[in-house]
Amino acid sequence: MQYEQGMQKNFRKIAKISLVLVYLVIIAGAVVRMTGSGMGCPDWPKCFGHYIPPTDISELQWRSDTEIKKGQIIIVDQTLMVAAKDFRTGDMYDESNWKRYTKHDYAQFNVAHTWTEYINRLCGALAGLATLVLAVASISFYKQNKKITFFSWLVVFGMGFQAWLGATVVYSVLEPVKITVHMIMALVIVALLLYIIHITKKNVSAGPRSPLNILPLMALALFMTLVQIILGTQVRQLVDDRIDLVGEAAKNLWMSNIGWEFYLHRSFSILVVVLNLVLALRIYRHKLGFSKINWVLALIGFEVLTGIAMYYLDFPFASQPLHLVLASLLFGVQFYLVLEAISSRKRSKSL
Known part of the structure; x- marks a missing residue:
């Protein structure tokens, strides 16, 4: 009994920690995308067949008289080769001990990219562990x-499905559609954790009580933010394509001939801003008490500023991951506002 009470007492704290760690994974993923480190580890869940990745290319080259573990990867003639068994290398390279890696043909090593991706995976593992602890603690609420x-x-x-999606992203050599689905799944996990935090609030009767049905407007604002994030991931892919074409140093050319998707994304942002301003004015005018709308306006303001900086100032350092992280935070705050609006509507009907 005391164990269950203790678990229940700390449950919301565990949920909030899990939420912070999931956002940390989103930040790490944004950094991976900014630095082009997505293929830093060409296999999954290990990295070049190691639990701790290599720090030098020499560790991925064939060497004589070396202990090799099954699954370990080396690069031979620009090809990833996987050890078929545990063995010790002799004086000559023996093809019978190795098999070709068949998931893809990407065979490059960049120590910075490798460790950036590896840290991203560690953040994911930590978040996964936190959510597992949360699930075990939730058993005390079952009755x-x-x-x-x-x-x-x-x-x-x-989280398990998200990990599998991460593997498919690697195996597809960063296919844009799969990257987008991977991002959306992260937001779904954020939404689930926010819902858990909301329904385990101690004083569920507290909070704004709105005589107006503001829920449809909030839900529409949330939906438009999600659409905007999806459009943004497509624009990011166009930018990546331009980088491949003109080079990383030519930042002034990244947005040239970018395509109609960017202009749709920019135009849609105006609708997002206007809708949220209308929502905020309605909340302020009728004194509805949804204070988190201030967070929404602040996040949208910073989001617009980072977007302007990328376009007019040629992508200042960290502006790309910051733009994505702000969007994911905006989604989270808007989703929680929707939950508050639902609760407010129920309380108003019960009066």
């Missing part, structure tokens, strides 16, 4: 509120 237990374990399965 009184099965919904808490269900959604907590759903987060764990979501």
